[in-house]
Amino acid sequence: MAQARFGGLDWIDLSTGINRTPFSLPSLPAEVWTALPTAAATARLLVVARTAYRSQAPMLAVGGAQAAIQLIPRISAPARARILAPTYNEHAAALRNAGWQVEEVASLAALEGADLAIVVNPNNPDGRCHAREDLLRLAIKVGRLVVDESFADARPDLSLAPDAALGRLIVLRSFGKFYGLAGARLGFILGPEADIATLTEMAGPWPVSGPAIAIGTAALSDRAWAETTAARLRTDAARLDALVQSAGWKHLGGTELFRLYDTPDAEAARDRLARHQIWTRMFPYSDRWLRLGLPGQPAEWGRLAAALRD
Amino acid sequence: MAQARFGGLDWIDLSTGINRTPFSLPSLPAEVWTALPTAAATARLLVVARTAYRSQAPMLAVGGAQAAIQLIPRISAPARARILAPTYNEHAAALRNAGWQVEEVASLAALEGADLAIVVNPNNPDGRCHAREDLLRLAIKVGRLVVDESFADARPDLSLAPDAALGRLIVLRSFGKFYGLAGARLGFILGPEADIATLTEMAGPWPVSGPAIAIGTAALSDRAWAETTAARLRTDAARLDALVQSAGWKHLGGTELFRLYDTPDAEAARDRLARHQIWTRMFPYSDRWLRLGLPGQPAEWGRLAAALRD
Numbered sequence: 001m002a003q004a005r006f007g008g009l010d011w012i013d014l015s016t017g018i019n020r021t022p023f024s025l026p027s028l029p030a031e032v033w034t035a036l037p038t039a040a041a042t043a044r045l046l047v048v049a050r051t052a053y054r055s056q057a058p059m060l061a062v063g064g065a066q067a068a069i070q071l072i073p074r075i076s077a078p079a080r081a082r083i084l085a086p087t088y089n090e091h092a093a094a095l096r097n098a099g100w101q102v103e104e105v106a107s108l109a110a111l112e113g114a115d116l117a118i119v120v121n122p123n124n125p126d127g128r129c130h131a132r133e134d135l136l137r138l139a140i141k142v143g144r145l146v147v148d149e150s151f152a153d154a155r156p157d158l159s160l161a162p163d164a165a166l167g168r169l170i171v172l173r174s175f176g177k178f179y180g181l182a183g184a185r186l187g188f189i190l191g192p193e194a195d196i197a198t199l200t201e202m203a204g205p206w207p208v209s210g211p212a213i214a215i216g217t218a219a220l221s222d223r224a225w226a227e228t229t230a231a232r233l234r235t236d237a238a239r240l241d242a243l244v245q246s247a248g249w250k251h252l253g254g255t256e257l258f259r260l261y262d263t264p265d266a267e268a269a270r271d272r273l274a275r276h277q278i279w280t281r282m283f284p285y286s287d288r289w290l291r292l293g294l295p296g297q298p299a300e301w302g303r304l305a306a307a308l309r310d
Numbered sequence: 311m312a313q314a315r316f317g318g319l320d321w322i323d324l325s326t327g328i329n330r331t332p333f334s335l336p337s338l339p340a341e342v343w344t345a346l347p348t349a350a351a352t353a354r355l356l357v358v359a360r361t362a363y364r365s366q367a368p369m370l371a372v373g374g375a376q377a378a379i380q381l382i383p384r385i386s387a388p389a390r391a392r393i394l395a396p397t398y399n400e401h402a403a404a405l406r407n408a409g410w411q412v413e414e415v416a417s418l419a420a421l422e423g424a425d426l427a428i429v430v431n432p433n434n435p436d437g438r439c440h441a442r443e444d445l446l447r448l449a450i451k452v453g454r455l456v457v458d459e460s461f462a463d464a465r466p467d468l469s470l471a472p473d474a475a476l477g478r479l480i481v482l483r484s485f486g487k488f489y490g491l492a493g494a495r496l497g498f499i500l501g502p503e504a505d506i507a508t509l510t511e512m513a514g515p516w517p518v519s520g521p522a523i524a525i526g527t528a529a530l531s532d533r534a535w536a537e538t539t540a541a542r543l544r545t546d547a548a549r550l551d552a553l554v555q556s557a558g559w560k561h562l563g564g565t566e567l568f569r570l571y572d573t574p575d576a577e578a579a580r581d582r583l584a585r586h587q588i589w590t591r592m593f594p595y596s597d598r599w600l601r602l603g604l605p606g607q608p609a610e611w612g613r614l615a616a617a618l619r620d
Binding site: 013016018020022025031032033034035036037063064066067069070074090094097176180181182183184185201202203204205206207208209210211212215 | 323326328330332335341342343344345346347373374376377379380384400404407486490491492493494495511512513514515516517518519520521522525
C-alpha cells in the first residue's frame with residue numbers, strides 16, 4: 001500500500017520490530033522439506049530452546065508468537081480478561097474473537113482479579129518494562145498471567161521463562177523478531193504442564209515446519225550470536241535515538257528492536273520518511289507517536305539520515 | 311522408534327502417503343525468510359490454488375491439512391459429529407478434544423442428521439471414493455459437511471472444491487502429500503464466505519510461512535508437473551500392487567499415494583519389511599491390514615522387491 005501511494009521499489013521496512021541483520025540460514029537437508037517433522041527433531045529444538053530461554057518449564061513450539069496468541073484464548077472457557085495497554089493489538093483481538101470480555105487497563109495493579117491477564121514485557125510500542133518480582137506477585141492475584149516476551153531476547157534479566165512452570169504463569173517467546181527470520185514462523189509457549197498439554201492438543205501434530213525447526217535449532221544453539229547481536233542492537237538503538245533526536249523528535253521509549261518517538265504530527269512524519277521509501281509505524285490511538293525499527297546495513301542508515309535531514 | 315528396534319540408518323519410509331518424488335524447490339529469495347509474509351504473497355498463492363483446485367470458493371491457506379483439522383472443531387459450538395470410518399484418526403481426536411460428541415459410522419447414509427459430518431475422499435487408508443453427486447446430496451442433510459480431499463490431487467473428477475461456496479460444505483486440501491513437501495506445512499480450507507471468515511480470524515495473521523507460500527505458489531502453478539505426476543503415480547501404484555501381490559498379500563484399495571493390503575499377519579508383514587529398513591503402516595483396528603506408500607527412486611523399488619522376496 002505504501003508502494004502504491006509513494007512509489008519506488010527499494011523500500012526499507014522499519015514498520016516492524018524485526019532485526020534487519022538476520023541469523024545466517026544454515027544449510028537445510030532435503031528431508032526438512034520432504035518429510036513430516038519428526039518428534040526427535042522437535043525434541044532437539046526444545047532442548048536448545050530451554051538453554052536459550054534458561055528454563056526447564058514445559059514448552060510447546062508453535063508457528064510464531066502470533067500462533068501462540070491465537071491459541072491462548074482457547075485454553076479455558078471465555079471469561080474476563082485484562083490487558084495492560086496500550087500494547088500489541090492482536091491480544092485483545094484474539095481474545096474478543098474467542099468470546100472473552102476484554103478490558104484494557106493502564107497499570108499492573110489494575111490487572112489484579114482478572115481471569116486472564118496479559119502483559120507484554122518489554123512492551124510494544126513503548127518499551128515499558130516490568131521487574132520479574134512485580135510480575136510474579138501479580139501472577140498469584142489473577143487466574144492466569146500471560147507474559148508476552150516477544151521482545152525480551154536482549155533482556156534475559158526481565159524474563160519469566162525460568163518461572164513458567166510455577167502455575168498460573170504462561171510465557172510467550174518469539175523466534176523471528178530477534179533472529180530476523182519472521183517468515184519462518186516459529187515461537188514458543190512455556191507454562192505449567194497441564195496448560196502446555198492442553199495447548200499441545202489444540203495445536204495438533206506438526207504445528208511448525210521442518211525448515212523452521214532446523215533453523216530454530218541452529219540459531220538458538222548459537223549463544224555467541226545472540227550475545228553479539230544483543231550488544232549490537234543496544235548500540236544501534238542508541239545511534240537511532242541520536243539520529244532521530246537531531247531531527248527534532250523526542251525519544252519516548254522502545255526496546256532493542258524498535259524505538260518510539262514523539263513527533264509534532266505522526267502522519268506528516270511517517271509520510272516524510274515514506275517519500276524516501278522508508279516505512280514506519282503509526283498508532284490509531286496517538287497522532288504524535290511514530291515507531292521505527294532499527295536499520296540494518298550501512299546503506300540503510302545512510303538513507304534514513306538523509307531522509308531525516310530532508 | 312523403528313530405527314531403535316530394527317537398526318540401520320538408511321530407512322525408506324513408506325508409512326505415509328507422501329509422494330517420494332517431490333516437486334523441485336524453487337529458489338527462495340531472502341525476503342521469504344526475513345520478512346513477515348505479505349498479504350500480496352498470500353493473495354498470489356490463493357490465485358494459483360483456485361486454478362489448481364478449479365474453484366472460486368472463498369479459501370484460506372493454513373499450515374497443512376492438519377492445521378485445518380485442528381480448526382474445524384472450533385467453527386461452531388460443539389454438538390454431534392459423525393465421521394465415515396475407518397479413516398484418518400486425527401479428525402475424531404480433534405473433535406473430541408474440542409468437546410464434540412463423535413460417532414463413527416460405516417455409510418454415507420448414516421452421516422445424515424449430524425451437526426457436522428466428516429468424509430475423507432478418497433479415504434485413508436482404504437481408498438474408498440464417493441461420487442460428487444452423492445456428497446452434494448448428503449451436504450443438505452447435515453449441519454455442515456467437511457470433505458477432506460488430502461488425497462484427491464490425482465482425482466480432480468472427485469473433488470468438491472468447485473462446489474465449496476454453496477453453504478454447509480467445507481473442503482480441505484493438502485499441499486505436502488502430492489507435492490512431496492510435507493515438511494513445508496501448507497494446506498487449504500475452501501468453504502462458504504462466513505465460515506472462511508470465521509476460520510481466518512481463528513487462524514490469525516501469518517498462519518503459513520514465507521517459504522511455504524513461495525513454494526506453494528510455484529508448485530500449484532505448474533499444472534504440467536501435476537498432470538505428469540498424477541499419471542506416474544497411477545503407473546507406480548499398479549506396479550506396487552503387482553509387486554506386493556507376488557508376495558502373496560491381497561490388494562484391498564488405496565489412492566495414487568498409498569496402497570492398502572490384506573496380509574495374513576500385519577505385524578509380521580511390517581516387521582519383515584522393517585528388517586530391510588522399510589517402514590510401513592499398521593492400524594489399531596486390524597491385525598491384517600498393512601498400508602504402503604509408493605517407493606520413489608529406482609533403488610527404493612529394488613530394495614522393496616528384495617525385501618518382499620525374502
